[in-house]
Amino acid sequence: MLNPWELLNFSKEKQLTPRAFRDLYTEFGGTRLLFNGKPDKKGQKACSQYLDNAGCSVHKGRPLACRLYPLGRQIQYDKAHYIYEGTTFPCLTDCAEVLKLPKLSVGDYLKGQEADPFEKAQDVYLIVMQNIADIAFELLLESELATSGDTKTLKAWKVLGTDLPEVLAEKIGSDWINCLMIPNITADTENPVAYAEKHNDLLLTKAQEQFGSLQTLQELHEAAVLMIGVALHLARGLGANTKEISEHWIETAKSHGAKE
Numbered sequence: 001m002l003n004p005w006e007l008l009n010f011s012k013e014k015q016l017t018p019r020a021f022r023d024l025y026t027e028f029g030g031t032r033l034l035f036n037g038k039p040d041k042k043g044q045k046a047c048s049q050y051l052d053n054a055g056c057s058v059h060k061g062r063p064l065a066c067r068l069y070p071l072g073r074q075i076q077y078d079k080a081h082y083i084y085e086g087t088t089f090p091c092l093t094d095c096a097e098v099l100k101l102p103k104l105s106v107g108d109y110l111k112g113q114e115a116d117p118f119e120k121a122q123d124v125y126l127i128v129m130q131n132i133a134d135i136a137f138e139l140l141l142e143s144e145l146a147t148s149g150d151t152k153t154l155k156a157w158k159v160l161g162t163d164l165p166e167v168l169a170e171k172i173g174s175d176w177i178n179c180l181m182i183p184n185i186t187a188d189t190e191n192p193v194a195y196a197e198k199h200n201d202l203l204l205t206k207a208q209e210q211f212g213s214l215q216t217l218q219e220l221h222e223a224a225v226l227m228i229g230v231a232l233h234l235a236r237g238l239g240a241n242t243k244e245i246s247e248h249w250i251e252t253a254k255s256h257g258a259k260e
């Protein structure tokens with residue numbers, strides 16, 4: 001799964017525009033790298049960036065998931081935990097020579113992987129995700145929509161949480177997907193925090209322009225559903241569980257007076 005800054009890094013490494021990289025090598029509008037390479041012994045297709053006898057063709061631009069593998073990173077109460085849930089490392093089956101590699105602490109391993117800026121990107125895009133969702137909360141709770149007795153909006157949020165990625169992408173539409181995954185920003189692209197902050201401003205300005213003067217309850221409903229869809233699409237690119245997140249947002253909205 002990819003966040004927008006990771007997609008940008010891939011495209012730089014491949015010497016393509018983000019749009020060209022997105023269209024050639026990803027699916028769901030850019031949140032998932034394509035795995036359409038040569039199948040292995042188990043029939044699993046290789047990553048689109050993997051070259052036979054050469055390995056990763058974009059090693060310097062590889063995303064956080066590849067830098068952490070086989071570990072996972074879980075954020076709880078703003079604290080990151082590194083996890084591995086199996087009992088044996090998956091690479092041992094096909095690649096026993098990893099046993100000859102030096103034994104490292106998790107910290108030293110991650111330093112060697114230069115994971116730090118990619119972790120920062122992940123963390124700052126989690127904030128962007130919540131900021132997009134907050135627009136939906138404003139549209140629902142700070143308008144007449146919630147007090148009108150509307151129940152359609154939270155029902156739609158629930159459906160979005162379990163939609164397949166391609167269905168969610170289709171619902172959001174290319175205009176918002178492009179602004180989310182291949183934004184037109186001039187920022188220090190080496191600095192993930194500065195980049196994501198500019199991206200955040202771009203998304204909020206777009207929402208302000210599009211939803212600043214909505215009149216009808218139906219328009220407010222559609223806008224609140226669209227914004228949760230965009231936030232969930234980004235959540236998926238961050239590796240989050242969209243069903244759990246949408247349920248959490250529904251409970252939060254209900255605690256502020258919205259009805260399901």
Ligand code: SF4
Pocket residue numbers: 047048049050051055056057058059062063066
């Ligand atoms: S490290 Fe492997 S999975 Fe990651 S981008 Fe490179 S080839 Fe693909």
